[in-house]
Amino acid sequence: MDLIHPERFHQWVAEAQSADFSGWDFRWLKDSLIEEDPPWNYVEIVKKHLNGTHSLLDMGTGGGELLSSLAPLPPDTHATEAYPPNQRIARVRLEPLGVNVHNIIEESPLPFQDERFDLIINRHEWYDPLEVHRILKPNGIFITQQVSELDNLELHQVLEKGTTFPVGKWSLPQAAIGLYEANFEIQMAEKAALNNAFMDIGAVIYYLKAIPWEIEDFSLETYLDELIQLNNLIERQGQFCTTAHRFLIIANKKETQI
Helix, strand or coil: CCCCCHHHHHHHHHHHHHCCCCCCCCHHHCCCEEECCCCCCHHHHHHHHHCCCCEEEEECCCCCHHHHHCCCCCCEEEEEECCHHHHHHHHHHHHHHCCEEEECCCCCCCCCCCCCEEEEEEECCCCCHHHHHHHEEEEEEEEEEEECCCCCHHHHHHHCCCCCCCCCCCCHHHHHHHHHHCCEEEEEEEEEEEEEEECCHHHHHHHHHHCCCCCCCCCCCCCHHHHHHHHHHHHHHCCEEEEEEEEEEEEEECCCCC
């Protein structure tokens, strides 16, 4: 397949492949991936719940970018991170703020005693509702923003052959059911379908490099034909639009009835 503007394609590919990515910092995409914000403000919601909080856990802190922005933090603040490239970055950023950073293995029990935290926050990190319930104090609060399984389905449809509509996978109803069954009371549950626009093929390549679990076997060589098709589509349309799917849940641990 012939490339439209091959010199631009090769330049964008080279820049995306050589660009550094560390922690959870997507500033390189500032002008090439336009993302619509959710109707809620996760950071402001968390800040409101920090008032009067003594013990806080941030699950999946990444490089600690978001948690550090919430300073001053509660006196007993902890963070977990399972992705090895982020663990050192998180420790360097957060330990000077008094945060204890714990390296964990995803889907393993959390290294905390029962009824340990007043508030647990989680943005885009896997969690086990029963483990969250175990380490929360009675009436403790769990705040999570999650990425639905439908996220960027359009990108998968273009790049992956045979992609089907993922029915019955990770979604707001499934998450709510899991929390109800773990004896949580849900205070707030919202979802949103948001418009994203990739402005050039370099943005697509960088995004998939930064999030390797999005398309697990992604490489330039494996997906070259599909990337050329997508590049030509962007050249003709000026952008490639996808839909970001997010949901937010605020839940509290029910106090045990004696």
